[in-house]
Amino acid sequence: MGRAFCLVAAVLATVAVLSGAVPALTIPLGAMLVFVLPGYAWLGAVRHHEPQPLASGALVVMASVGIVIVLGLGLNLFAGGLTRSTWVAELSLVTVAGLAMSSMRGCASSGLNWPFATPRGASPATVLKITLAILLVGATGGISVASQNAWIERQHFSELALTRSGASPGVYVRNLEGRRITYTVTVWVNRQRAIRFRVRLGSGSHFTRRLDNAPVRRRGEATLKVTLDRPGARSPYRVVLLRPTKRA
């Protein structure tokens, strides 16, 4: 990797991040701006040369991380703080400054090479094995995500909650049962049934309703209890309640 490449990458990263480009661009370029470019530029500027590509790569990453940590303190001093635009501006400037210093001091670019490459290039067998290893890594990630999602999806339940937005309480129901369910929601005021309704929810969806019509003469004087029932479960399936704030 040369200084020119580094400079182009810094400019591209700045443009991509600030313009809010697609993730396919912002993820690699943004990551380069944090993990590669500042360290690469400044290791060149201080003439720290490590001929081993892997060693060089590790030092570049750690130098970049160190620079980001110290620069973050600087950004914290400004009113704007640590935002996307201030990070981009600061990291780009630092990278360009490092490259300029490296260029003025006439330092050689360090080589970040493919570690499996030999002077004569990688053999087809090597390329095949590395390709297989990369595919295995991809499969490892894929299986883990799929099995974790399946594990989460197997934990079936429903949520019932009372929310208090403004003067009126609200009832919140969320279906995490893995299938569509028709719930029965019953609102009780001082042990007397006040409202009853059914709600049909698909898996993963939720329902919220404000209890404006609950027949409470003066709010806070009665116990408000909400029960949730669903077919095939003991009754009540879920219970929430608000106690009176004042004695009637």
Place this chain on the structure above:
Amino acid sequence: MIMTVSTREQPSTGAAVDKRPVTVSESRGSPPPDDAGSGNALATSVLVVALGGFAVAIAYALSRAEAPGATALYWGGQALIILPVALRVLSPSADARERMALLLAMAAVQSLLAWCYSPDQFRFPDELQHVRTATDILRSHHLFTPNSYLEVSPGFPGMEEVTTAVALLTGMSLFHAGVVTVSAVHLALPICLFLLYRELTNDTRIAGIATLIYTTAPHYAYFNALFVYSAVALPFLVLAVRAALRSYQRKKSALWIAFPFLPMMLTHHLTAFVGIVVLAAVAIIVGLSPRGRSIGLRLAGMTVGLSVATILWTAHRSPSTFSYLAGPIHDVLSSVTRSGDSEHPKLIAYGVPHWESLVAMSAAGITAACVLGGIALVSRQDASRFVRLAAILGLTYPALLVVRIVAPTGPELATRGLTYGMLLAAFPAATALVRLWPLHGSGMRAASAMAITATLAVGAIVTGLPPSWERLPGRFHVAAFESGIDRHVTAGGAWAHDNWLPYQRVACDFSLCSMFAGYSHATVSTAASPMYYATSMAVFDQSLRDLTSDYVAVDQRWTRQTPVTGRYFFRDVLEGEHTWPLAPSLFVKFDRNPRIDRLYDNGPIQLYDTRKVWGG
């Protein structure tokens, strides 16, 4: 000054990687490797390591599906990860590039598996402490917002700065940005270690083997691949020590130490303080070495300067760090000074299979033997005084074993301490292994070296994290680490996040508190256990008034499971005494109290509003 610890018997790789004068040891050894063959052999090893990672991921998937065979596949996968790396790194025929690439490949698979264990969100409690600091930075765009979950965290925001920068610049979620950050640093760590040991010994084989031995520190593979601040600080410690060595070996300025030290100081308190101790030790041994007095003085001056900076930073930004770190030190000192009435640690943890305890003890014994043998070997060789003194620093390892035995919290302290102690112990232990498997050694000697390394690696897995009861994911445990956070707990935390104001005081168990404090910005109570255990309404009411909690969480599964960690709650007054699950009658009081509202119910978990009890 170039030094080597090699002797007539000791081989070398013949693969000096830089332009320094080649030492006697490096000029001898195996013939130059065939480039194409070497690349192909390396690719084969990497493929096997990747296959091992795949096998472990399948084991995780089987465990989540409660299918049989997960444990066997897990250990088979670990063998595929460890053995090819150990074989080639130990082998005299490997070159520096191959050793580094394999150590890197192993670190990459470890990072991958740390993510595969919980691929959708952070679950480990320490990670959630830092999630809160990182979220505060994203929300306020500034550092140092107080964090009641881990008071010292905002004062050392290095990891969170990098993570939030990645999140902001790439658009990734905080979770993915955190995984990328710690993975990048975890990948750099073995290479930094290799460079450190190469700087010390000028021998790439010893450097590779020392790095391999370091990877058998209990927290290397998993804990230090998590979103925790020590993981990010560790490579900076290695680079700071390397810079100190370079100031002696290559006459570089001692000022270079400051460049890795400053980010370390801003990232993790303990690593910074350990760094000061190690730099002081290096300054002393340099001062005692031939022609090292003036460099030693410069190193000492640099160390003093960095110590002052660290103390000032800590005192200014996070003064509670001193008491935070003093607790464990006080534990160790009081255990040493107190007579036989002191509380002794459980050397064999609850529920750990006997074979695991046996392997752990064997690994500790073998490591100690290798360290002591290595120190003896180095002292008998024609090594320089500097190298001989550096080897003596390996005595840190037996010292940590003593801490493990005498201190009440010894196992945890020693396990954490080995992250740093192994830095010093790996070099003499590597010297012993090199002696065991010399260049023209018999197959038996090679097999012995492999067996030792495999035992150390298995010992690291069984003493490190995740503990045996949650080594494979998928089974819920109440009040546990990752296994305590299932969909019910996550849903409760998400609801609290959406409905509670930040900094509400909450009483909860260990797992629920992790969620509430990490994701919902709640202030969790560490004194709530007497309230849960209260059997009379009067005591219960009084406990609630004393706690002044805004909310209380109850998980009905406490009545069905005992806690594998020995306690349900932070500072549980009945810690270690839970031989039966809690009685269901203990939780009826929440629904009977006329001043408590039940706001949330998802089956096992109920959240109560208790503000009316104390007039909040």
